[in-house]
Amino acid sequence: NAGVTQTPKFQVLKTGQSMTLQCAQDMNHNSMYWYRQDPGMGLRLIYYSASEGTTDKGEVPNGYNVSRLNKREFSLRLESAAPSQTSVYFCASRKIDRQNIQYFGAGTRLSVL
Amino acid sequence: LAKTTQPISMDSYEGQEVNITCSHNNIATNDYITWYQQFPSQGPRFIIQGYKTKVTNEVASLFIPADRKSSTLSLPRVSLSDTAVYYCLVGDPLSGAGSYQLTFGKGTKLSVIP
Numbered sequence: 424n425a426g427v428t429q430t431p432k433f434q435v436l437k438t439g440q441s442m443t444l445q446c447a448q449d450m451n452h453n454s455m456y457w458y459r460q461d462p463g464m465g466l467r468l469i470y471y472s473a474s475e476g477t478t479d480k481g482e483v484p485n486g487y488n489v490s491r492l493n494k495r496e497f498s499l500r501l502e503s504a505a506p507s508q509t510s511v512y513f514c515a516s517r518k519i520d521r522q523n524i525q526y527f528g529a530g531t532r533l534s535v536l
Numbered sequence: 537l538a539k540t541t542q543p544i545s546m547d548s549y550e551g552q553e554v555n556i557t558c559s560h561n562n563i564a565t566n567d568y569i570t571w572y573q574q575f576p577s578q579g580p581r582f583i584i585q586g587y588k589t590k591v592t593n594e595v596a597s598l599f600i601p602a603d604r605k606s607s608t609l610s611l612p613r614v615s616l617s618d619t620a621v622y623y624c625l626v627g628d629p630l631s632g633a634g635s636y637q638l639t640f641g642k643g644t645k646l647s648v649i650p
Contacts, residue, residue, distance in 0.1 A: 427579075458640075463642070464642060465623065465640040465641045465642045465643055466580070466640040467640075468639075513579045513580075515579070519629075519630070520629070520630075521568075521629055521630065522585065522629065523568050523570045523585050523625070523627070523629035524570075524582045524585070525572075525580070525582070526582075527578075527579025527580050527581070528579055529578060529579060530577070530578070530579055
């Protein structure tokens with residue numbers, strides 16, 4: 424079982440460049456999430472998608488856009504990268520049931536110079 | 537979402553039992569308590585979840601008093617591989633039927649010493 428797969432694992436960008444972080448899950452989960460984690464900090468929610476075709480802002484959405492391409496895939500786009508977006512990005516998915524379990528990917532480590 | 541408070545860090549020697557307490561004074565009736573573990577350079581991983589009293593699995597135990605205003609994650613006989621950050625989360629997993637958001641605080645950094 425692959426679970427939640429994120430690509431790329433590492434990326435270095437120059438200020439102003441754009442890129443898309445990819446996330447795919449093979450667990451048939453309805454909900455998917457994008458978080459960022461800065462050094463020594465907890466995770467902060469950027470965007471989430473309750474189901475295919477819907478997306479909503481989380482705690483820190485500015486500077487990001489998302490696309491729920493289908494049930495499996497949820498991408499995060501940085502249109503014009505800034506040094507403040509240097510972080511580790513995690514994608515997660517969840518089945519909507521009483522068990523409060525999110526399954527996380529391995530993360531994408533992004534540096535913006 | 538209920539706010540949680542955990543110690544920033546804890547140290548323990550190998551082989552000891554570790555108890556990490558989380559305070560959640562404004563927990564709501566439908567809220568569950570969930571704990572995650574995060575190793576360096578990895579995403580968080582679910583450990584255990586409970587609503588009341590005691591829950592035990594192969595990894596940990598979760599103790600929840602009757603008033604549910606706090607909970608304690610218990611790790612028996614820790615080893616070096618248990619060194620990680622532990623997060624306590626509180627919320628109703630069915631609220632919004634999919635719009636449920638998990639709020640991760642800074643967690644508790646557990647360091648296991650040989």
